[in-house]
Amino acid sequence: MGTRHVITGELKSRIDRVWDAFWSGGISNPLEVIEQITYLLFIKRLDEIETRELKKAGRFPNAQVTLRFGADEQELRWSRFKGLDPETMFKTVAHKVFPYLQQLGGDGSTYSHHMRDARFTIPSPALLDRVVTMLDTLPMEDRDTKGDLYEYMLSKIATAGHNGQFRTSRHIIQLMVEMTAPRPGDRICDPACGTAGFLVEANEYVRRVHPEVLHDAGQREHFHQKMFHGFDFDGTMLRIGSMNMLLHGVESPDIRYRDSLAESVSGDAGEYSLILANPPFAGSLDYESTSKDLQRVVKTKKTELLFLALFLRLLRTGGRAAVIVPDGVLFGSSKAHKELRRMLVEDHKLDGVVKLPSGTFKPYSGVSTAILFFTKTNSGGTDHVWFYEVTADGWSLDDKRTPLLPAEKLGPGAALTDDEHAKNNLPDALARWARRDGDELQRARTEQSFCVPKADIVEQGYDLSLNRYKEIVHEEVEHRSPLDILADLERLEAEIQQGMTDLKAMLG
Template identity: 70%
Template sequence: MITGEIKSKVDAVWDAFWTGGISNPLEVMEQITYLLFIRRLDDEQTLALNRANLLKKPITDNPFPVGQDYDGRDWEDLRWSRFKNMDAAQAFEVVDKRVFPFIKDMRGEDSTYAHFMKDARLTIPNAGMLQRVVDRLDKIPMDNLDTKGDIYEYLLAKIASAGQNGQFRTPRHIIQLMVEMMRPEPGDRIVDPASGTCGFLVATTEYMRANYADAISSGAGREQYHHDMFHGFDFDNTMLRIGSMNMLLHGVEQPDIRYRDSLAQASNDDAGAYSMILANPPFAGSLDYENTAKDLQQIVKTKKTELLFMALFLRLLKPGGRAAVIVPDGVLFGSSKAHKELRRILVEDHKLDAVVKLPSGVFKPYAGVSTAILFFTRTDSGGTDHVWFYDVQADGFSLDDKRTPLLDEGKLGVSGVLNDHEHAKNNLPDVLKRWFLRDSSELEQQRTEQSFCVPKDDIAAQGYDLSLNRYKEIVHEEVEHRTPEVILDELDRLEKEITDGMAQLREMLAGGAA
């Protein structure tokens, strides 16, 4: 867990950028990502040298060449451990003119990180600012894997707190809930078609390390975990760089993080390739038919991105594959032909498992849109017997723009173990608990409760409307009011008490004056 001392050191790095004139939080994050990558290369070089010395063999897997370049300059100068001790002007010259061009020339065949660093550009304007940033970054401990990941997550959280581009971050506790509900396992191929900073994939790595450490630490399990388990697509190169570094600092050697417009025609080469989808795509706007994959239009004929992404999820999943995705409420009850057809497909042609309604303040202060989490399984042969609904009313944080933590909000642990919580403050632990009872005791829940199941026939009869309020029953308590005569008598009594009190006060004042 990141300590207050480390947070203050990270804050100092962030402040060095802001006081130096770089105030765009994404640019700050991008520059920090480059520098962390450079520091990571130095750590890899040190490991390679130690391995070579131990085995008494020539160094073969080092990131930096050995010796001197064509101009007779020492390659060692490109290492973090070397240039951090140079004077400011010399270090700036080396980093700007040599280190960054070196990163650009690194080929992506061996590393997804190197591939996305090929457009790296130093935007730190002067030697003094670079020296301050490097000195402050160097003071942050990056030896422990968990600490590395926590530090980077804290940096990403600062993008949101800076008040810009907060839409790139789904709240971490919501991501964690979805991962715990899905329970990924070794062998799963997990994809996020709008990966951004790779928050869903990172949360999955934490879950895997907490629950399957032995299975992913050696042999075929380790190979699959590091090279084939995690897949993320985005068409923003900045997000790809940040997301790739996020995965690297969480210990995944070679995730498949790629540039891709997931809804485009050219991206139709991995249908049925994945066993799990975890996503919160950018549901906004419309697309031109010409820019959209034709097979998605065959599933649901629409220009609405939220519906096209749902069609994409069904295409990417293999039969038996499962998805947990955040959707705007319009997907649940939209009245267009495309909306109704998509919901019919989910219920009749596949297995719709659950609809978890989220409070409208979950994404504040950046958006007040109402959302829900849909859980479904691709079957191609139906299988929906009933759908489980849960009405989340509290997620452990205030639902205003400040989103301050509430007392006793409880906490979801990546091991699947829940701490004690106050139900009224945070429903998320209860969601997780009841999710695994949806085929047993939850079937007996009345529709007046916070969670309940609805048979498929009832949903079909309502035109496949999936809004929770369509099925939830509200019980109105009978309240007995006093009769008007009784209320008037009470007012007379109160008025007499006030009159008598005022009379006593006058007598006391008159006595005092005398």
């Protein structure tokens, strides 16, 4: 697991200062701040591409170049307007640059497409001037720094999002990515992608473990254009998710508007070889607004069950999934709950259930969750299911979620001592997952991880809650004899009586 570069405190404090500037300028919703910064980063990037293309044209007169700014549009370029006085810059950006952004959609790239309804909401010339100056001096040349700077900004969306969305912690995403080990030929999909955290992490994993994808022309094209797919029905999330991918070095991921549970799946059915997701568990939908394709798989109004049905439809045969579900999915007793679990065990291959501690998603949500790992086979294949109980994920399980270990000891790739394992179980979970068909089969059900044969799961009505199978070791406790205890009680009683008599005498 390569070391992650951590951006310096100095860079963080520069971003914090811009944040404070937005705050004092009257924009306090972190999502809106990120959105405005995202537009400006996009505008800056357009200028950088233009400069690159102009250089190319200068060096190779016959080369094909794509210029986006006409002779009369030069004032719209970042390099031009950033030097203007705040008033003039404000007028240029509000009345010329943003209208230009909104009509860009025609060039077919995902980013331009998501800019069509871009709204400029920075309220004053002074604030715009500060933000432009700060973004202009951020070191955005290096992919890792760029990506980490944007991630740091995204970490500020710490308040619960709307429609039950919230960011999945980076270390949980890393665990799921490491456990599913994306391959160069995969087509990866997150049907509830939000800020695209799963896709970003999968991209980092593939670059690290399969560096050859960026050297071979065919593989490189697949990587930039066909590997990453994210759907969301929130325009802000699509813009942020697209920019997140772009800054992490993926040129044109397929990040698009889709109301995943409402639209027909037929166009995308069987398209993907890996699904990574933490879908919203926001209650129930009306049958009318739910895709008939999904109702045919399982008749339910519960979003978490509909998402599981969707994942099974989207996966190609042999495709695999790692998805976060609320605990209720594991043991819910409704017909739909049972049927879905039966399908996973009987019709496909249920690989594993990783129970997460209930504070994992604080402060957004205290709901208990688990990660389900399964492979779509359409022909069964579950012979045993591997269970792992994560009791510590490296962070305190209260609302503060403070790290319990130094940065290099967090996440699933850290090398830990036994004492440190007690504070971060993720590296152990990853190591044992790799041995789930080997020595893990021998582990007793009193251990932190163990395997359960399919027959036992069938017998329990397809219940997948870890506690149903875990055996608790009761320690032998030495008890004193009841007569001893009674004698003690009599002695105490006598002392109390004596005390009360003494007290009465004093008060006499």
